[in-house]
Amino acid sequence: MSARARVSKEPDYFSRGAGFGAALSLDQRNTVLRFNGYYIHDEVYAVNRFAPPTSSGTLTASPRIHRGDLDVLSLGLAWDQVLSRSTTVTLGYDLALLNGFQANAYRIVRVMPGDGLPAATPETHPEQRTRHAPYVWLSHFFLKNRAAVRLGYRLYRDNWGILAHSPE
Secondary structure (H helix, E strand, O other), X not given: OEEEEEEEEEOOEEEEXXXXXXXXXXXXXXXXXXXXXXEEEEEEEEOOEEOOOOOOOOOEEOOOEEEEEEEEEEEEEEEEEEEEOOEEEEEEEEEEEEEEOOOOOOOEEEXXXXXXXXXXXXXXXXXXXXXXXXXXXXXXXXXXXXXXEXXXXXXXXXXXXXXXXXXX
């Protein structure tokens, strides 16, 4: 069992997170089942930096504008298996549930409202997102050459219609 926590702060965000990990070793540690989870809460702000006309290029920051909060729950399962003295395989699955502000706090989009005059509005994204990512890793150590090879594949899919493949 393990536990972890983190805090991160910048002028335009404040993030707090906590997580855990657990592993169960079986068959003389030839099989390991792992489970982990993490919760993150982010407060997202926009801070504009500019040089006032009376300054000599010194940047000044605007007051922070709260753009939204983001909550993330991430869960992962993995199965590590020793196949031989020099070969292992890992099968895993990661799930992330996101709820809240997921847009870029600074990006604007030009729109053409009904009056025909261009306008700018902040970028928006749906507030709910579910991410799925199964993966597999195969590792082999060549004792004679003292070298290792790791092959992997990850599939990513979310409810925004994104599908990605990552072979390694």
